[in-house]
Structures are given as structure tokens and as C-alpha cells.
């Protein structure tokens with residue numbers, strides 16, 4: 001593990017006994033986890049969280065987080081887990097309410113690292129107003145996991161109007177990204193592969209809750225669909241939406257917001273920022289003519305200050321997703337297979 | 346990234362395209378030697394814009410594409426040993442050997458680490474004294490100085506767990522073998538800017554004289570390429586054959602002397618088998634005798650398994666300009682990036698990958 005966190009040599013570590021359900025397990029859960037995430041539901045320590053009734057329908061999502069290194073510039077596995085789940089609920093049209101949290105720890109994980117991750121989780125939960133109401137811990141032998149894996153499930157209440165989804169995309173609809181693209185993937189790559197960059201590129205890991213709420217409040221019916229552009233990047237969202245709608249999604253290379261460091265590293269390694277993962281950046285499709293209003297709204301918020309219209313929806317043409325290059329040529333944007341491999345020279 | 350945008354300005358590109366259109370009286374056949382240039386030409390739609398005026402042939406300038414199948418087989422074989430960590434650049438991983446690719450070997454349990462510089466491989470060897478770290482040294486003159494430096498470091502630190510599968514190739518002998526072929530179609534060359542950054546371009550002087558073909562050193566951005574193409578066309582139209590440098594912002598005539606010295610100190614010129622081409626005289630670099638102990642072939646005197654020749658790939662025809670990738674009978678059918686028949690389909694610099702990626706279809 002290459003995390004930029006110094007660990008004292010004699011640090012206390014997670015042991016297999018921490019996972020065996022006895023006194024050590026209870027101590028770990030009570031003194032560290034519940035202490036860090038304290039809320040009444042969790043403190044009751046029931047087998048199942050008992051939750052109040054909600055008005056609307058529910059949305060439920062689950063995700064697992066495996067990231068190496070655990071800490072990177074702009075975030076860590078804890079913030080990733082909370083924001084990732086909250087964002088999934090937010091872009092589905094739900095107000096995030098409750099989260100479950102399962103920790104799968106590798107024997108030998110220093111407890112100070114665990115504490116730091118729990119602190120991040122607590123802060124992110126507080127900031128987004130969700131409660132962590134149930135959880136689980138397991139310890140696996142050394143070598144069976146990469147430090148720490150996290151699984152979450154998130155429950156939210158659906159609030160009308162629910163964005164109708166990509167199947168409703170129509171000719172002329174406008175495509176927006178909420179911020180500069182590819183930052184998370186490049187930040188991870190830079191630390192993991194020790195690219196020796198100074199300063200380290202920073203992840204966009206963060207909450208999309210506020211931007212989504214603002215958008216929905218002022219122009220709810222104009223929104224067709226929203227999606228956080230995580231694994232596979234913006235390109236993957238485009239491919240999915242094109243498939244769901246049978247339309248061609250056409251983007252313009254010149255309008256893509258890409259931070260200088262991300263662009264430089266991508267050029268160097270032969271990677272395309274459109275295919276690189278984001279963690280706090282979403283793609284939004286709005287009805288024809290609503291693009292500039294949505295963008296100025298997003299630009300007024302610190303989280304999405306770099307939002308841009310990047311393309312439009314057209315009748316199905318040469319390919320599902322196309323990109324207009326700098327010199328004007330329109331080309332298909334391919335769906336990469338597997339993770340992109342950096343090139344040689 | 347201002348320095349990049351300047352060389353991608355659509356207006357300036359338009360003017361250059363118009364100028365090429367104005368000066369060319371017939372369709373000339375140019376070869377861009379480097380795979381990076383091939384990608385740029387297709388990505389920015391330049392190849393399509395020039396149709397009928399300039400035919401671009403995509404040369405052998407992708408070290409991944411021309412690395413001998415036998416070297417890949419050997420790398421896979423070593424990677425499967427318990428005591429070995431194989432270090433490689435990312436884009437070698439998907440290239441098919443005769444018994445699968447390095448990625449296949451990794452799935453089967455081989456320990457393969459992607460590195461970004463040969464020095465990372467040396468670092469890996471320091472970190473894992475209990476393992477033999479083998480670096481798959483692929484690349485043209487551009488990457489050779491960095492691997493030479495890695496050898497020097499390993500030598501200085503007396504690392505006895507670091508070695509290389511040396512597969513370095515040299516561009517100019519390949520260009521010579523191309524133009525010497527009786528069916529050669531190339532009328533002018535765009536020389537690869539980054540190779541010249543290291544090697545300079547003085548050595549092309551005799552090439553230009555001997556074969557009477559224009560050679561223009563060009564960069565990778567759209568405007569660099571268009572300027573290079575224009576320079577070639579102007580020469581051809583005037584029945585001239587000169588050496589020109591259109592990449593002066595990075596390339597000097599003599600190149601980078603310290604880098605060349607380093608390469609000379611560690612390597613010597615040798616004949617080398619090029620995938621698709623066969624053995625090219627003086628087409629590669631090998632370690633000098635003093636450094637031969639860092640040669641993985643010396644260290645692992647293992648009997649390399651024989652290469653199974655099942656290569657239906659037509660990459661040789663592609664790289665000599667006798668076949669456009671979409672006209673290859675396998676293109677988009679049995680050969681695609683997911684299951685490639687040949688290296689040009691998987692390498693990020695490969696011509697077939699470029700045609701696939703930028704949506705080209707069979708020529709009309």
C-alpha cells in the first residue's frame with residue numbers, strides 16, 4: 001500500500017480475533033465504529049435497524065469500494081463510499097436517508113488507518129445528511145484483501161418529479177457535464193503508479209447532492225436524466241444512454257472541461273479523459289433549449305463551477321456516440337474494453 | 346496546455362489543407378513512420394481530408410507492433426516462473442504471442458507489473474531482492490536511453506536480480522529495407538519527431554541522397570503533420586529530394602548527445618527480427634558484452650519454446666502500404682481489439698487500432 005499516511009511502526013493492527021465475534025470484536029465495533037459514527041439507531045445495536053416510515057416511494061442502491069491506495073489526493077476510501085452511494089441516490093431522484101456500512105478488513109490493517117477512514121465516513125455522512133444505521137465487520141487473513149474493502153447500501157426517498165430516464169431522450173436535448181472530467185482516475189493512477197508528480201492531481205471525490213437538489217428545484221421537469229460518471233467515465237454513460245434511447249449522442253471535443261494536469265498526464269500515457277473515472281462529476285441531459293440555464297445554475301455552485309454543455313442528442317447516425325474533433329471531423333467514440341493500458345512512448 | 350492548443354487550431358489547419366490542395370497536381374504517396382503520427386492523422390480526420398491528394402501509408406513505426414513474436418513468447422514464459430516478476434509497458438500486455446498474450450499469462454497467475462519507465466523496473470528489483478525482475482525493453486531510439494540508464498543503475502548498485510529482454514529496434518534500417526523492396530510505393534517520408542529529438546536527423550542526409558526521396562521531420566499535432574505533409578508535397582512537385590526539419594521547436598540536427606552517448610555505451614547495433622518483416626540488418630540494439638549479464642536470455646538460458654506460426658495477420662502488407670487496415674479480410678471480423686489477430690490491432694500506436702477506433706470502413 002502506497003498511502004501518503006505515515007503509520008507508526010508499532011501501530012496496533014486489526015487481527016483475526018477482531019473478526020471472531022468475541023470481546024475484541026465488540027470492543028472494535030463499540031469503541032471505534034459506533035463511537036465514530038454515533039447515532040441512536042446504530043447505538044441501539046439491534047440485529048436490524050428500525051427506521052421510521054417515509055412518505056414517498058423508496059430507492060435502494062448498493063456498491064462496493066475497493067481502491068488502492070486507500071488514501072489519495074482529494075479523498076479516501078471512506079469519502080468514496082459515502083459520496084458514491086449518496087450520489088447514486090441523488091441522481092436517481094431520491095433524497096438520501098440511510099446507509100449501511102460493511103467493512104472487510106485485512107489482518108494487519110493498522111487501527112489508526114481504520115480510525116482515519118471512519119472519521120472521513122462520519123464527516124461525509126454528516127455533510128450529506130445521511131445516517132449510517134446498520135453495518136457489519138469481517139476480518140480476512142493477510143493477503144486475502146487489499147487493506148480494507150467497504151460495501152454500502154443506501155436508502156433514499158424518491159421525490160417528484162423523478163427524472164424520466166435515458167429512454168426519453170429526444171432530438172435536440174442537450175448534454176452537460178457538471179465539472180472537469182477524469183480527475184479521480186488520474187489521481188489514483190498518479191499515487192498508485194508513483195508517477196512522481198508534484199503537486200499530485202486531486203480527485204473530484206465529493207457530493208453531488210446540493211447541485212442535484214438545486215437543479216431539480218428550479219428546473220425539475222426539464223431534466224431527462226442524470227448519472228454520476230464513475231467507472232468507465234463520461235464515455236460509458238454516453239454509451240448507455242445511447243443504447244437506452246436509440247439516439248446518437250454527439251459531443252464536441254472542444255467543449256470538454258479537462259483540467260490541465262489531467263490533460264497532460266492523459267496525453268503522456270495515451271489515455272482518453274472521457275474514459276477515465278470520476279467520483280463527483282455527473283452527466284445531465286436536459287430538454288432542448290434548457291442547457292444554458294442548467295449550466296449557469298450549476299456554475300453558481302462551488303461543486304459544479306466548471307459545468308459545460310458538451311453535446312446534443314441527434315437521430316441515430318454513424319455510431320451510438322460520436323465526437324466532433326478539433327478540426328471538425330465527426331468520429332465514433334468507442335467503448336473501451338477493460339481498463340485502458342498506458343502506452344509506451 | 347497552451348502549447349498544445351496552438352498546434353490544433355482549426356483555422357490554421359484549414360489554411361494548410363487549402364495550401365496542400367493548391368500545390369498538389371497528383372496524388373502522392375507519403376509514409377508517416379511513427380504510429381503516434383498515424384493516430385493523430387486519423388483522429389483529427391486529416392487522412393480523410395487529404396483523400397485523392399495525398400495517400401498516407403502507415404509505416405512500421407510502432408515498436409509494439411514490430412516486436413518479434415518470439416520475444417513475447419519468451420516474456421510470457423519467464424513471467425510464469427515463480428521466481429520472476431516481469432515488468433512491462435502497458436501496451437505490450439495485449440499483444441498476442443504464439444501462446445497468448447502477457448495479459449493471458451497474468452490471468453493464469455503470472456506476476457506482471459506495468460511500469461512507466463525502465464527505472465521503475467530497477468526500483469522494483471531493489472524492492473524485491475528475493476525475485477528476479479525482468480524488464481521487457483521495447484521501443485525505438487526514444488526509449489533506448491532510458492533503458493540504458495536503467496542498466497547503468499543496476500550495474501552501479503550491483504543488482505543481480507535485474508535483467509532485460511532487449512527488443513529495441515532502429516527506425517532507419519527499416520526505412521531502408523522498405524524502399525529497397527522492388528514493390529516500394531513510398532515517395533516521401535515524414536520522419537518521427539520524437540526519434541529525431543534523441544537521434545538528430547543528420548543521419549538521414551545519406552539516406553536522402555542515396556534513395557532520392559524527400560524526408561521531412563515532423564511532430565505529432567495536426568499543424569505539425571500538415572506542415573510536414575505540405576513540405577513533402579512541395580518537394581515532390583518540384584522534383585526535389587531534400588532533408589527538412591519541420592519540428593524545429595524540439596528537434597536539433599545533432600539530437601541529444603548525452604542520450605546517444607549513453608546508448609552507445611550500453612548497447613551495440615545488431616541484426617534484429619521484426620515481426621512481419623523478418624530479420625532487418627542493423628535493425629536493432631543489443632547489450633554490449635560488458636553488460637551481457639543483464640540480458641535475460643543469458644541469465645535464463647532456458648530453452649525458449651518454439652514459436653507457433655499461426656499468424657494470419659497481414660500487418661506486413663499494412664506497414665508497407667500495400668493494404669489499408671479496413672481492407673484486411675480480418676478487420677472488424679475475426680480481428681478486433683477484443684480478440685486481435687495481430688499487434689497493430691491492439692497497440693495504442695497500431696495502424697489497425699487507429700482505423701478501428703476512428704471508425705474507418707473499407708476503402709471505396
Ligand code: SF4
Nearest residue numbers: 658659673680687697
Ligand atoms: S486487421 Fe488484424 S489481422 Fe488484419 S493486419 Fe490488422 S492486426 Fe493484422
